[in-house]
Amino acid sequence: xxxxxxxxxxxxxRFRRVVAVQDLSFSVLPGxxxxxxxxxxxxxxTTLRSLLGLVAPTSGxxxxxGRRYRNLDDPVHRVGAVLETATFHPGRSGRNHLRxxxxxxxxxxxxxxxxxxxxGLTDAARRRVGGYSxxxxxxxxxxxALLGEPEILVLDEPANGLDPEGIRWLRTFLRRLAxxxxxxxxxxxxxxxxxxxxxxxxxxxxxxLVAHAPVEELTARAGAGTRVRSPDAARLRxxxxxxxxxATETGDALAVQAPPERVGEIAAxxxxxxxxxxxxxxxxxEVVLELTGAEGEATPG
Amino acid sequence: xxxxxxxxxxxxxxxxxxxxxxxxxxxxxxxxVAGTIAAHEGSWNDRDLRSVFETxxxxxxxxxLLGSVGFTNEFRHGTIGQTFLVTPRRERLLGVKLLAxxxxxxxxxxxxxxxxxxxALPWLGAQDVDVPLTGAIVRxxxxxxLVACALLGALGAAVGGAVRSQVxxxxxxxxxxxxxxxxxxxxxxxxxxxxxxxxxxxxxxGAITGGMDGGTDDLSARAGALVTLGWxxxxxxxxxxSLRRDVT
Numbered sequence: 001x002x003x004x005x006x007x008x009x010x011x012x013x014r015f016r017r018v019v020a021v022q023d024l025s026f027s028v029l030p031g032x033x034x035x036x037x038x039x040x041x042x043x044x045x046t047t048l049r050s051l052l053g054l055v056a057p058t059s060g061x062x063x064x065x066g067r068r069y070r071n072l073d074d075p076v077h078r079v080g081a082v083l084e085t086a087t088f089h090p091g092r093s094g095r096n097h098l099r100x101x102x103x104x105x106x107x108x109x110x111x112x113x114x115x116x117x118x119x120g121l122t123d124a125a126r127r128r129v130g131g132y133s134x135x136x137x138x139x140x141x142x143x144x145a146l147l148g149e150p151e152i153l154v155l156d157e158p159a160n161g162l163d164p165e166g167i168r169w170l171r172t173f174l175r176r177l178a179x180x181x182x183x184x185x186x187x188x189x190x191x192x193x194x195x196x197x198x199x200x201x202x203x204x205x206x207x208x209l210v211a212h213a214p215v216e217e218l219t220a221r222a223g224a225g226t227r228v229r230s231p232d233a234a235r236l237r238x239x240x241x242x243x244x245x246x247a248t249e250t251g252d253a254l255a256v257q258a259p260p261e262r263v264g265e266i267a268a269x270x271x272x273x274x275x276x277x278x279x280x281x282x283x284x285x286e287v288v289l290e291l292t293g294a295e296g297e298a299t300p301g
Numbered sequence: 302x303x304x305x306x307x308x309x310x311x312x313x314x315x316x317x318x319x320x321x322x323x324x325x326x327x328x329x330x331x332x333x334v335a336g337t338i339a340a341h342e343g344s345w346n347d348r349d350l351r352s353v354f355e356t357x358x359x360x361x362x363x364x365x366l367l368g369s370v371g372f373t374n375e376f377r378h379g380t381i382g383q384t385f386l387v388t389p390r391r392e393r394l395l396g397v398k399l400l401a402x403x404x405x406x407x408x409x410x411x412x413x414x415x416x417x418x419x420x421a422l423p424w425l426g427a428q429d430v431d432v433p434l435t436g437a438i439v440r441x442x443x444x445x446x447l448v449a450c451a452l453l454g455a456l457g458a459a460v461g462g463a464v465r466s467q468v469x470x471x472x473x474x475x476x477x478x479x480x481x482x483x484x485x486x487x488x489x490x491x492x493x494x495x496x497x498x499x500x501x502x503x504x505x506x507g508a509i510t511g512g513m514d515g516g517t518d519d520l521s522a523r524a525g526a527l528v529t530l531g532w533x534x535x536x537x538x539x540x541x542x543s544l545r546r547d548v549t
Contacts, residue, residue, distance in 0.1 A: 049549065070389035079386075091318075099311060100308055100315065101308075101387060
């Protein structure tokens, strides 16, 4: 197995009396998109900021490519990061913001134009950031992260403030980066945002890791959730049971613990008419709620 | 290091703040020089002439404020996170800021000196006043201005790094340099430690440009520069500790 590019080892961070992160461990393998999911206040931002050397862990460590961030020789060329609600000097233009980062990292000005083009901000580059929408700021933050053509991207809630179209754009964008070999750790409080993007998901609640698995595994754990209606429901149910798939009646439909593809295939193979076949999109969210909720009860305070 | 200092300069010149400070400095210097010459009656002695060429010393307060505002802007607008991502070694960033604002300070000092010469020399020449460019009347206060501006630019940045709050840094500097230090000096006098007063930051840095206050017990320009350097080092050490805090 390849060496993990990001490694969180028994990380604990206390802010005065508040324990933000407690004994958290997980790692991110090269070339994969890892979603970092949990409710607001679960410790996602603290974890990512520890990883980026902005927050000093109380104990444990957070390593990038086997080293602490501040010990990286050329951090901008190894790790690109977008901090939560990316912040900029409102009086500076988008292009000038990128130029300051590029200048400090020794990146030529031509690359600034490239990343502006990449995130679709070329036309707005001369405008002052103070007039940017939240979505544009997120794009600008992403552009800054990409300046050094890093192999690792760390994104804290990049979908915040994006409209559905923006979220779709971001998803495609991250997929393309991953296809080019980039390793991505991306946080969100909504798993649905990441379900179609991430390869792996780490779920955190109250500062503790509650699950870390490939998305498919979580999907399977969710029971796949397919809603199916058929005039021949009883027979379909028998066939599903024969295939080892559980199905329960809910009103005039069946709630099946398998993905819609599987249910459709079984129905087709046996010539069963279907009136409805739908994936239960909320099922992943329910798993996370279940996981985080259970952890919440287990942790006093 | 040069690269990072260049980036700081880029940060400064891509916002309005720098140019507003520079314009204000130019205005205040021009008014100061013109006012001193216009209000002068009778013949010019060495001391009168020198007071004209001490005017650019005003730049020291501007660069002190600019340094503190420049650094605290990073905290005010939350850009410090991004800055630390590029330069994760925080002491290094502090060093870069000190150097950058020392250089910008020299730039401001040069601008104020050039403006003073551009106004004063033709004007005094028209009045047939002979101004010796070398020596104590012109050279010393102008060179002193450059040295003081370099030191106070760095000191301002150090204060910014130590305090982090822009309002606190600016108010703190203004109150100390314009009011509190005089009160402390008076207090020291009362308790019989008046000899310490010339070593306080405002008096010590003022001595570099030739002591516009004209206090007889002021330090020499050289000693003033050394003491100001000491203050800068002290505040920079406080900033190094302050900057270790978490960026949340």
